[in-house]
Amino acid sequence: MAEERTKDTAAAQILKRARESGISTAFSRAEQTRPCPIGSTGVCCRMCAMGPCRLVGKTTVGVCGATLGTVVARNFARMVAAGASAHSDHGRDMALTLLAVARGEAEAYSVRDETKLRAVAADLGIKHQGRETKDVAAEVAQTLLADFGRQSGEINYVERAPETRQRLWRDLGIAPRGIDREVVEALHRTHTGVDQDASSILRHSLRVALGDGWGGSMIGTDISDILFGTPGPVTSAANLGVLSDDEVNIVIHGHEPTLSEMVVVAAQDPEMVAYAKEKGAAGINLSGICCSANEVLMRHGVASAGNFLHQELAVLTGAVELMVVDVQCIMEGLATLADSFHTTLVTTSTKAHIRGATHVQFDEHRAYEIAKDIVRMAIDNFPNRGEVHIPREKEGLVAGFSHEYLNYMQGGTFRGSFRPLNDAIVQGRIRGVAGVVGCNNACVPQDVAITGVIEELIAKDVLVVATGCAAIAGAKYGLLSPEVWDKVGPNLREVCEAIGVPPVLHMGSCVDNSRILTVLTQMVSEGGLGEDISDLPVAGICPEWMSEKAIAIGTYFVASGLYVVFGVRSPVSGSDEVVDIMMREWPQEVGGALEFEPDYEKIVEKVLAQIDAKREALGLEEYRPDRYGASGDQPMEEWLAIPAGQRSPYSRKPVS
Numbered sequence: 001m002a003e004e005r006t007k008d009t010a011a012a013q014i015l016k017r018a019r020e021s022g023i024s025t026a027f028s029r030a031e032q033t034r035p036c037p038i039g040s041t042g043v044c045c046r047m048c049a050m051g052p053c054r055l056v057g058k059t060t061v062g063v064c065g066a067t068l069g070t071v072v073a074r075n076f077a078r079m080v081a082a083g084a085s086a087h088s089d090h091g092r093d094m095a096l097t098l099l100a101v102a103r104g105e106a107e108a109y110s111v112r113d114e115t116k117l118r119a120v121a122a123d124l125g126i127k128h129q130g131r132e133t134k135d136v137a138a139e140v141a142q143t144l145l146a147d148f149g150r151q152s153g154e155i156n157y158v159e160r161a162p163e164t165r166q167r168l169w170r171d172l173g174i175a176p177r178g179i180d181r182e183v184v185e186a187l188h189r190t191h192t193g194v195d196q197d198a199s200s201i202l203r204h205s206l207r208v209a210l211g212d213g214w215g216g217s218m219i220g221t222d223i224s225d226i227l228f229g230t231p232g233p234v235t236s237a238a239n240l241g242v243l244s245d246d247e248v249n250i251v252i253h254g255h256e257p258t259l260s261e262m263v264v265v266a267a268q269d270p271e272m273v274a275y276a277k278e279k280g281a282a283g284i285n286l287s288g289i290c291c292s293a294n295e296v297l298m299r300h301g302v303a304s305a306g307n308f309l310h311q312e313l314a315v316l317t318g319a320v321e322l323m324v325v326d327v328q329c330i331m332e333g334l335a336t337l338a339d340s341f342h343t344t345l346v347t348t349s350t351k352a353h354i355r356g357a358t359h360v361q362f363d364e365h366r367a368y369e370i371a372k373d374i375v376r377m378a379i380d381n382f383p384n385r386g387e388v389h390i391p392r393e394k395e396g397l398v399a400g401f402s403h404e405y406l407n408y409m410q411g412g413t414f415r416g417s418f419r420p421l422n423d424a425i426v427q428g429r430i431r432g433v434a435g436v437v438g439c440n441n442a443c444v445p446q447d448v449a450i451t452g453v454i455e456e457l458i459a460k461d462v463l464v465v466a467t468g469c470a471a472i473a474g475a476k477y478g479l480l481s482p483e484v485w486d487k488v489g490p491n492l493r494e495v496c497e498a499i500g501v502p503p504v505l506h507m508g509s510c511v512d513n514s515r516i517l518t519v520l521t522q523m524v525s526e527g528g529l530g531e532d533i534s535d536l537p538v539a540g541i542c543p544e545w546m547s548e549k550a551i552a553i554g555t556y557f558v559a560s561g562l563y564v565v566f567g568v569r570s571p572v573s574g575s576d577e578v579v580d581i582m583m584r585e586w587p588q589e590v591g592g593a594l595e596f597e598p599d600y601e602k603i604v605e606k607v608l609a610q611i612d613a614k615r616e617a618l619g620l621e622e623y624r625p626d627r628y629g630a631s632g633d634q635p636m637e638e639w640l641a642i643p644a645g646q647r648s649p650y651s652r653k654p655v656s
């Protein structure tokens with residue numbers, strides 16, 4: 001039954017009601033739709049009209065002679081290219097918005113974090129002292145935009161990586177030239193009759209992915225911070241219980257923060273609140289799904305109604321007046337579902353139309369006006385609300401751990417550093433660090449692997465950083481709340497309490513995985529943990545992945561030197577040659593490996609083995625549980641006492 005496909009009791013209640021009413025959801029459709037056993041292992045090639053060629057049984061090559069290795073590698077490379085395109089197009093839109101702001105063409109926006117703007121300008125070698133903000137912003141936007149169409153040389157942020165890593169990329173010929181160029185070349189190479197050597201195809205997919213992580217995604221994160229503020233810790237809540245039974249519920253879903261930021265402002269506009277009351281509502285309640293949720297959660301404390309598989313469930317409560325979406329991870333099934341309820345589904349991007357939805361074209365030049373129109377549509381829909389079933393489940397959380405804030409937290413404004421974290425790792429108080437990232441997947445029980453991995457790792461003194469839907473999953477079970485201490489190993493607990501951070505750090509949305517790259521780089525430059533990212537006792541995990549973006553993220557972490565393991569199933573299991581390249585050739589070339597393992601307990605074993613092997617290679621003290629454990633002070637609480645709108649990632653004093 002569909003309700004057995006989740007660990008979440010709120011989801012199970014809604015799914016039971018849906019089943020009894022005969023309404024289909026991704027959960028029930030996943031029961032009926034078995035994944036194609038051929039396509040899911042990567043051995044189906046449909047690159048030309050002599051196929052599709054399915055390389056199964058006695059068929060070991062395609063009509064053109066393409067081998068299993070070539071076919072599987074090509075399919076994988078195309079996943080990386082599609083994922084990188086999604087992140088990078090997001091980054092491009094952010095850069096175009098910054099340029100419009102600098103030119104005075106997008107009045108609703110401004111540069112909210114001038115410190116970050118000038119830090120980015122300095123990184124790019126742009127003179128910023130004594131120059132007006134708008135001029136610096138315009139040059140930063142144009143310089144970063146040039147990285148998309150660059151034909152030769154390297155994208156700018158390659159230079160942010162540790163020097164050893166930069167040299168390695170250059171020696172291997174995988175330093176990305178232009179973000180778009182690498183994607184186009186991936187599509188060219190994988191066209192029929194071009195690159196037909198699995199190693200070569202996969203090496204290029206590393207280059208494409210680097211253009212995402214150190215390019216499009218990093219640009220997306222930096223410019224979001226410049227325009228909307230660099231996050232610092234915020235308290236909030238997650239799960240369907242954040243929906244309100246007496247207010248107008250607007251759910252923001254998708255990825256780009258340009259529209260959602262404006263909806264946040266419009267929903268607080270006294271004119272809109274008064275209008276909602278006129279229509280019989282107690283007010284306006286905003287919440288988010290997926291990464292739009294993460295963006296407004298990190299910056300404004302807007303509650304999250306849930307992760308990827310919660311999008312339909314929110315509508316099924318009957319309490320959502322309007323769901324506004326932009327791009328990525330939006331299920332087409334929402335349109336049909338919304339028809340069965342009073343919910344209005346609003347699409348806003350030129351790139352993402354859904355038949356049956358209401359399209360309101362977003363334009364950053366008229367952003368606030370459009371956001372108000374959307375909020376008004378939601379309010380007008382409130383009187384149409386019928387029966388409502390909102391589960392009570394919601395858990396408190398702390399989110400908003402930008403790299404800047406972590407730096408500040410470990411030493412203040414003048415002595416900010418990663419020294420305390422590095423020292424704790426060197427001493428064995430923190431065993432290592434794991435990134436737990438990525439989606440939900442309707443083919444596996446919702447949240448089981450994500451929360452299982454997080455709980456086992458923090459119990460064994462591994463600090464977890466989380467992004468995307470994995471972060472929301474953790475939040476729904478209280479793993480991002482300061483009350484989680486009874487589940488944390490004594491050594492990790494001591495360090496986290498002393499520094500003042502929870503054991504699971506919510507670092508943002510999918511593009512914000514680039515924040516993890518920045519943290520890793522700073523851990524290297526802080527010293528004591530080797531010369532390169534590949535030396536660190538760190539691993540990446542994507543327990544319930546489903547999107548091509550997740551594959552691109554995993555691949556850029558591998559190319560940056562990490563061991564990365566994905567759950568669910570392997571899209572490359574059809575070729576031993578490809579598996580061998582990812583597990584044996586890549587470690588020799590880039591120091592990272594990519595593995596797929598459906599059993600989350602085995603994932604934990606593999607990650608701990610990897611972390612311990614890195615510790616040993618660094619000559620660090622052997623990790624010994626129960627050696628430490630006395631708790632320290634809790635400076636984060638001091639910070640959280642500052643009212644939300646007055647917090648800065650650079651100071652523990654209120655800013656006006």
Ligand code: SF4
Nearest residue numbers: 045048051053062064
């Ligand atoms: Fe078949 Fe080769 Fe065409 Fe692929 S490219 S569909 S393997 S003939």
Ligand code: MSK
Nearest residue numbers: 291329438439468469
């Ligand atoms: S939203 S890519 S389901 S993490 Fe970024 Fe969640 Fe995966 Fe989409």
